[in-house]
Amino acid sequence: MTANIVLAILVTSLATYISRFLGALTSEKIGETSKIYKWFNCVAYSTLAALISRMLIFPSGDLSDVHYILRIIVILLSILIFYVTKRNLVYPTILSAIILATLNSFAV
Amino acid sequence: MINLKYFIKGIVCSKKFDSPAIALGASFIAIGALLKNLGFNIQESIFSTFLTYALPGSLVMAESMLIGASLVNIFLAVWLVNSRLFPMTVSIMPLLKHDSQPRWKYYISCHFVAVSSWLILKSNYEEIDRKYRIDFWIGIGTATWLIAIFSTVLGFYAADFLSKDMIIGLAIVNPIYFMCAMIGVMKTIQLSSAIILGAFLGPIFYFFSPEWSVLLGGLVAGSIAYFIGEVYDS
Numbered sequence: 001m002t003a004n005i006v007l008a009i010l011v012t013s014l015a016t017y018i019s020r021f022l023g024a025l026t027s028e029k030i031g032e033t034s035k036i037y038k039w040f041n042c043v044a045y046s047t048l049a050a051l052i053s054r055m056l057i058f059p060s061g062d063l064s065d066v067h068y069i070l071r072i073i074v075i076l077l078s079i080l081i082f083y084v085t086k087r088n089l090v091y092p093t094i095l096s097a098i099i100l101a102t103l104n105s106f107a108v
Numbered sequence: 109m110i111n112l113k114y115f116i117k118g119i120v121c122s123k124k125f126d127s128p129a130i131a132l133g134a135s136f137i138a139i140g141a142l143l144k145n146l147g148f149n150i151q152e153s154i155f156s157t158f159l160t161y162a163l164p165g166s167l168v169m170a171e172s173m174l175i176g177a178s179l180v181n182i183f184l185a186v187w188l189v190n191s192r193l194f195p196m197t198v199s200i201m202p203l204l205k206h207d208s209q210p211r212w213k214y215y216i217s218c219h220f221v222a223v224s225s226w227l228i229l230k231s232n233y234e235e236i237d238r239k240y241r242i243d244f245w246i247g248i249g250t251a252t253w254l255i256a257i258f259s260t261v262l263g264f265y266a267a268d269f270l271s272k273d274m275i276i277g278l279a280i281v282n283p284i285y286f287m288c289a290m291i292g293v294m295k296t297i298q299l300s301s302a303i304i305l306g307a308f309l310g311p312i313f314y315f316f317s318p319e320w321s322v323l324l325g326g327l328v329a330g331s332i333a334y335f336i337g338e339v340y341d342s
Contacts (some may be wrong), residue, residue, distance in 0.1 A: 040195050042337065050326045051189075
């Protein structure tokens with residue numbers, strides 16, 4: 001069964017808002033300096049890091065068509081550019097798209 | 109109701125040269141193009157970003173629809189990938205709390221929690237008067253949300269002109285941006301270990317369960333990092 005587009009959008013947004021809303025409710029009892037806040041903060045950063053590395057190592061969608069060697073080259077070059085440009089976020093971001101698009105057009 | 113000065117401050121903060129808005133824009137252009145190729149019309153594409161405003165969730169929805177998944181399956185898959193928003197929300201709301209502010213602001217503005225807005229808030233909130241931080245946050249959220257919606261429209265109409273290689277280039281912008289931003293915030297032992305452990309455990313757990321890998325990896329890595337920080341950062 002293929003889901004109707006509008007229903008799929010509603011279901012997706014509901015599944016997303018639940019986590020945000022529960023987060024807002026839970027945080028009402030939590031102080032900024034408490035240990036539980038610190039723990040949540042660590043889990044938030046770790047979950048994000050886990051998501052980002054999963055997106056790069058086991059990508060879904062269009063990125064999964066790119067050979068993993070190319071992805072690793074882009075990741076390493078981006079980190080290098082990030083440090084060379086004194087931790088600027090814009091250069092590695094824009095260059096990563098150009099480098100990957102160029103490399104991939106030669107690879108196929 | 110909402111303090112305009114701080115609301116605008118939040119908007120301006122999101123428009124800085126170095127802001128995550130660039131990565132956000134690029135990735136939602138890719139989403140707009142993807143939705144068009146999936147058969148969405150322009151209203152549905154706008155509606156999707158307007159209501160969901162979370163990139164991995166939209167990607168999961170698109171992929172599930174491609175394979176003809178049921179609504180229940182879409183719900184579960186999206187809930188799993190977006191459950192990271194739970195700890196993210198818990199880790200910013202206490203920073204915005206003030207007794208004089210009404211609760212509805214918190215319940216509505218939690219819709220704006222996404223990686224980019226979260227990072228903008230985390231790096232700027234200390235300069236803002238506590239009483240008005242929630243208005244500042246609503247400003248950040250409105251700006252990033254509008255950028256996402258605008259980029260979806262742009263991607264939808266640009267879809268016919270973008271080559272496959274260009275779409276692939278746009279798709280890597282988001283993870284690369286956030287990878288560099290994460291490296292940038294590794295300032296304490298606790299945060300550094302949270303980020304490094306998370307980056308390793310996420311993919312490792314993928315071998316056991318692709319759906320649960322992000323959540324479990326984050327939970328285990330975050331807990332270990334918390335204890336490491338308790339021992340070494342004090």
